[in-house]
Amino acid sequence: MNDISASIVRCDAAAKISGRAAYVADLSIDGILHAKTVRSTIANGTILDIVIPPLPEGVVIVDHTDIPGENGVKIIFKEMPVFAETEVKYIGEPILLVCGPDKAVVEKIARKIVVTYKEEPGVFAWTTSKSHYAYQKGDPDHAFKTAARIHTETFETGYQEQAYIEPQGMIGYPEAAGKITLVGSMQCPYYVKNAVLGVIACDDDGIRVIQAETGGAFGGKEEFPSLTGAQIAVAVKKTGKPVSLIYERTEDVEVTTKRHPSKITLSAALDADFRVIGLKARVGLDAGAYLGLSGVVLSRSLIAATGAYTIAHLSVEGDAYCTNTVPTGAFRGFGAPQMFYAIEQLMGHLAALAGLDPVAYKRRHLARKNDLTSTQGVFRDPILLPAMIDTVLQRSDYKRKIRAFAKDDAWKGIGLSVFFHGCGFTGSGEATHIKARVRLEKDADDHVIVRIAAVDMGQGSSTALAKIVAGVLERPVATVHVPHPDTDTSPDSGPTVASRTTMIVGGLLARCAANLKEAWVDGMVQTAEERYVQPAFITWDEEAFKGDAYPAYSWGVTAVEVEVDKRTCAVTLKGVWSCYDVGKTIDAILAEGQADGGVTQGIAYGYLENMEIKDGRLKQRNLTDYVIPTASDVCPTDTVFVDNPFAYGPYGAKGLGELTLIGGAPAVTAAIENAIKRRITRIPATPETILELIEHGQD
Amino acid sequence: MVADRFPQSKAEALALLAAGGGPVVAGGTDLMVKRRRWSGLAPAIPETAVYVANIAELSYVKRRGSKIEIGGATPLEIILEHPLTPALLRGAIKETGSPGIRNTATLGGNLVNASPAADPALALTCLGASVRLESVKGVREVPVLGLSTGPGRTILNQDELLTAVLVPMDDGWNTAFVKVGGRKADAISKVSFASAVKIDDGIVTAFAVAFGAVGPTILRLPAIERTFVGLSCAEVREREKDIILAYGDVVRPIDDQRSNAHYRKTVALNLLSEFIRSI
Numbered sequence: 009m010n011d012i013s014a015s016i017v018r019c020d021a022a023a024k025i026s027g028r029a030a031y032v033a034d035l036s037i038d039g040i041l042h043a044k045t046v047r048s049t050i051a052n053g054t055i056l057d058i059v060i061p062p063l064p065e066g067v068v069i070v071d072h073t074d075i076p077g078e079n080g081v082k083i084i085f086k087e088m089p090v091f092a093e094t095e096v097k098y099i100g101e102p103i104l105l106v107c108g109p110d111k112a113v114v115e116k117i118a119r120k121i122v123v124t125y126k127e128e129p130g131v132f133a134w135t136t137s138k139s140h141y142a143y144q145k146g147d148p149d150h151a152f153k154t155a156a157r158i159h160t161e162t163f164e165t166g167y168q169e170q171a172y173i174e175p176q177g178m179i180g181y182p183e184a185a186g187k188i189t190l191v192g193s194m195q196c197p198y199y200v201k202n203a204v205l206g207v208i209a210c211d212d213d214g215i216r217v218i219q220a221e222t223g224g225a226f227g228g229k230e231e232f233p234s235l236t237g238a239q240i241a242v243a244v245k246k247t248g249k250p251v252s253l254i255y256e257r258t259e260d261v262e263v264t265t266k267r268h269p270s271k272i273t274l275s276a277a278l279d280a281d282f283r284v285i286g287l288k289a290r291v292g293l294d295a296g297a298y299l300g301l302s303g304v305v306l307s308r309s310l311i312a313a314t315g316a317y318t319i320a321h322l323s324v325e326g327d328a329y330c331t332n333t334v335p336t337g338a339f340r341g342f343g344a345p346q347m348f349y350a351i352e353q354l355m356g357h358l359a360a361l362a363g364l365d366p367v368a369y370k371r372r373h374l375a376r377k378n379d380l381t382s383t384q385g386v387f388r389d390p391i392l393l394p395a396m397i398d399t400v401l402q403r404s405d406y407k408r409k410i411r412a413f414a415k416d417d418a419w420k421g422i423g424l425s426v427f428f429h430g431c432g433f434t435g436s437g438e439a440t441h442i443k444a445r446v447r448l449e450k451d452a453d454d455h456v457i458v459r460i461a462a463v464d465m466g467q468g469s470s471t472a473l474a475k476i477v478a479g480v481l482e483r484p485v486a487t488v489h490v491p492h493p494d495t496d497t498s499p500d501s502g503p504t505v506a507s508r509t510t511m512i513v514g515g516l517l518a519r520c521a522a523n524l525k526e527a528w529v530d531g532m533v534q535t536a537e538e539r540y541v542q543p544a545f546i547t548w549d550e551e552a553f554k555g556d557a558y559p560a561y562s563w564g565v566t567a568v569e570v571e572v573d574k575r576t577c578a579v580t581l582k583g584v585w586s587c588y589d590v591g592k593t594i595d596a597i598l599a600e601g602q603a604d605g606g607v608t609q610g611i612a613y614g615y616l617e618n619m620e621i622k623d624g625r626l627k628q629r630n631l632t633d634y635v636i637p638t639a640s641d642v643c644p645t646d647t648v649f650v651d652n653p654f655a656y657g658p659y660g661a662k663g664l665g666e667l668t669l670i671g672g673a674p675a676v677t678a679a680i681e682n683a684i685k686r687r688i689t690r691i692p693a694t695p696e697t698i699l700e701l702i703e704h705g706q707d
Numbered sequence: 708m709v710a711d712r713f714p715q716s717k718a719e720a721l722a723l724l725a726a727g728g729g730p731v732v733a734g735g736t737d738l739m740v741k742r743r744r745w746s747g748l749a750p751a752i753p754e755t756a757v758y759v760a761n762i763a764e765l766s767y768v769k770r771r772g773s774k775i776e777i778g779g780a781t782p783l784e785i786i787l788e789h790p791l792t793p794a795l796l797r798g799a800i801k802e803t804g805s806p807g808i809r810n811t812a813t814l815g816g817n818l819v820n821a822s823p824a825a826d827p828a829l830a831l832t833c834l835g836a837s838v839r840l841e842s843v844k845g846v847r848e849v850p851v852l853g854l855s856t857g858p859g860r861t862i863l864n865q866d867e868l869l870t871a872v873l874v875p876m877d878d879g880w881n882t883a884f885v886k887v888g889g890r891k892a893d894a895i896s897k898v899s900f901a902s903a904v905k906i907d908d909g910i911v912t913a914f915a916v917a918f919g920a921v922g923p924t925i926l927r928l929p930a931i932e933r934t935f936v937g938l939s940c941a942e943v944r945e946r947e948k949d950i951i952l953a954y955g956d957v958v959r960p961i962d963d964q965r966s967n968a969h970y971r972k973t974v975a976l977n978l979l980s981e982f983i984r985s986i
């Protein structure tokens with residue numbers, strides 16, 4: 009059999025390249041109503057009055073009074089309303105929908121609606137903690153008491169916008185017997201369904217959710233579509249008609265979730281050889297107006313506190329704070345990019361303190377197989393970091409360059425980051441919360457349909473999963489079909505998040521396919537199902553943050569070389585080299601696509617993508633002002649994947665999607681520091697920030 | 708009737724404007740964005756708008772005496788590829804928008820849109836270009852410097868159409884254009900700089916610098932520039948500090964969503980310093 013990594017043409021390539029693929033905005037239904045959201049224009053206060061102009065025939069207002077069930081979107085809690093009632097907590101909070109058949113009329117009515125408020129001062133300081141976690145390992149107090157020296161630094165990270173190509177969109181329509189079907193751009197059809205069930209107060213079969221072709225998500229379509237899905241379901245329930253809610257780009261940038269800004273204070277206890285013997289981490293995340301997934305994001309941040317290193321004594325705590333700003337949420341990396349930025353920067357600065365090369369210093373601390381993780385779980389699988397670092401050093405010519413740049417007056421620099429990503433849900437989440445199920449359906453022509461809830465949002469999962477199933481069945485990939493998830497026909501294999509799709513869903517499908525293969529009868533209609541069973545070795549105490557936080561870890565090393573323009577402080581990328589251990593790539597080109605996109609998004613997080621907020625209002629509200637890299641900004645990337653098969657992953661595969669982003673920001677920041685000989689503690693390191701550092705910064 | 712709004716000749720366009728038509732829509736790459744509405748709805752451009760992009764007689768690049776004449780509705784990409792286009796203008800256009808925008812956007816539109824961050828307009832200002840403004844009442848030729856009176860505002864009368872741009876040829880000049888955007892392509896300038904100097908036998912015989920995105924209009928100060936004409940290159944270089952001080956007084960950018968005043972001013976003056984030292 010061919011190596012599973014050998015690349016094939018993507019299953020969705022023809023439809024997408026030809027323009028045939030139907031995204032939610034492409035769907036048209038006779039008699040559909042177009043919905044426009046009327047939103048809070050203040051950051052904090054209460055609604056005193058809403059004046060609605062006379063409504064033309066066919067135009068309907070949908071607000072909280074139309075909700076048959078609970079006015080709360082189930083994410084973890086239900087604290088975020090579907091529509092504001094009296095309180096508004098951020099600029100852009102949805103108050104009502106104007107729905108009508110004619111967009112021009114809807115737009116006019118939406119503009120004429122006057123909301124008056126009693127405005128309160130907005131809370132923008134991080135004072136209201138809504139989620140707090142803390143854990144310890146070893147004896148941190150002793151480590152700090154006996155330390156030869158203690159080094160403390162605070163790091164800050166900004167917002168990041170997912171900037172998926174396709175803005176958020178949801179369409180709903182009524183079916184027989186009061187059933188409502190929702191079709192939308194999303195990562196998690198069952199999250200939408202479960203959120204809507206409580207809002208509509210109906211039985212399980214009252215809501216059907218179908219994923220439309222999805223043009224990018226990056227986490228931005230994890231929890232947010234639960235809100236638009238709930239709103240559209242209420243609108244369909246009230247009007248009895250199909251209703252469409254498609255965001256414009258500016259609206260999408262202003263009101264949808266983004267990466268949490270963070271402030272992370274790290275104290276390292278060093279022995280006489282400058283070795284880190286203890287670490288204290290204090291993490292703050294800005295959750296925005298509603299907590300949403302922020303507690304879970306925080307927990308992933310905290311678990312990553314030691315980075316890719318083993319540190320014996322730890323004291324870690326953190327809070328997610330609510331403020332009167334747009335809610336933050338899931339974004340590729342999910343709390344890890346902030347933490348890895350901070351710890352990698354700290355390690356670089358400690359190396360300088362020790363008078364050592366940063367890579368040599370990092371090597372002294374690398375986690376090894378059988379070491380205890382930050383949460384006292386065990387790294388059970390081989391960790392190939394030393395060889396991966398060698399690979400990147402050699403391919404990037406790091407050692408020669410860093411020596412040359414130190415002597416050179418030109419502002420050139422190179423930096424290297426080491427990182428991991430915990431694959432799948434934290435702890436026993438897969439077993440206790442998700443309980444994934446998959447089904448394979450074989451028809452009389454011996455074609456196999458893969459029934460799962462995992463979505464292909466552009467990352468290529470339908471191709472990867474089809475390859476896994478076809479590979480196990482030893483059948484042609486063309487006979488395996490992965491349709492878009494539909495909650496009426498697809499079992500809940502869990503959300504498309506946490507780099508779990510290939511490893512967890514793909515793993516289940518591989519087992520399911522093995523069973524089907526064993527029972528296989530040519531020409532017979534057959535089905536096979538499989539449920540997630542947690543590997544027995546995993547133990548996790550959620551209260552104490554103790555045990556195996558993840559079933560497996562993917563690892564990465566990224567080096568970035570930059571040149572900084574002395575006149576303008578603008579950064580030019582000169583080279584990007586990465587080495588990843590994702591167990592086994594299921595498709596080499598798909599994996600490279602994830603690697604190129606991820607590292608670019610991660611590097612841009614570190615130096616380019618800038619989003620600021622003032623008094624609760626974002627300053628960059630469109631993709632003209634919030635710039636993401638173009639092809640002219642990136643440089644050729646050099647990517648190596650090493651094989652390190654994971655026993656429980658299909659063909660040995662572990663998580664891939666998020667890992668590749670995580671090392672970008674710390675590597676580019678280290679490179680810029682190397683170039684300008686100044687210390688960076690805040691990202692993005694924009695030219696404006698670099699200028700400030702040149703004028704006032706520390707060496 | 709919509710058809711009326713797509714004149715086929717300059718004369719028809721001027722007649723429509725004389726009858727109260729407007730605004731003029733050329734490539735539309737700025738107006739379509741400024742006036743955009745919910746997707747699926749036409750942008751909020753008035754029915755009286757006069758669309759000039761299809762007027763063939765306004766799209767050309769040709770030599771006229773010692774100048775290059777460019778039709779007001781000539782797309783930027785055509786100018787970029789034309790052999791007569793002065794190097795400074797070509798350099799600025801190359802960094803304007805993306806290929807898609809450059810194929811649609813026109814040089815006249817870039818000037819009349821009156822953005823202080825416009826790149827082609829900066830090059831034209833530095834080169835001392837002028838524009839021909841026509842109406843049914845007559846023709847006038849005015850310098851590009853002074854055409855804009857503030858963001859989105861110009862000295863054009865309601866019935867006037869920018870029909871041509873007249874650019875001095877820059878043979879024998881040393882010119883440079885530096886754009887500083889949020890990224891390396893398809894970005895709006897945070898600060899931009901254009902310079903043009905002519906040196907004969909070690910003597911500066913012409914000197915021009917212009918700054919973009921550092922004030923409400925593109926900044927060029929002929930009064931300061933004139934003080935360098937007739938000096939030797941070494942004398943100009945020796946005055947670097949004074950020159951920076953002089954421009955430092957008038958380069959007064961603002962903070963906005965794309966950058967901040969301190970950065971803009973520092974970088975503008977860095978670019979000026981670099982230019983002075985290169986003379």
